[in-house]
Amino acid sequence: MVKRIVANIKTNDLSRANQFYQDILELDVLMDHGWIKTLGNNEEAKVQISFAEQGGNDTEVPDFSIEVDNVDEIYGKMKDAGFEIAYELTNEEWGVRRFFVKDPFEKLINILSHQ
16 A cells, blocks of 8 residues: 655755745655755645646646645745746636646646635
């Protein structure tokens, strides 16, 4: 049985994750060995992996999705911090409110809340 799935993003500068993932998304440092830093929280979640031909409404398929409880607040913080919004905040017909943003590593992130 799969217990968890971890996303690994290659970088030469671990500190580039700080503003986006720690300051704005409020993830905690769970492990830091100097060459790898793992961020997360103590929430329990189902193991999921998605495969897609497109990202919905003919958008690009995001590298991964992050569900938050306050998508409007996170959207504002991302804009204020100058991160590139690739798909504006939208209420989708399948019951999510979401936006796409480029993280410091050029990954396309789908940030969403269920409605």
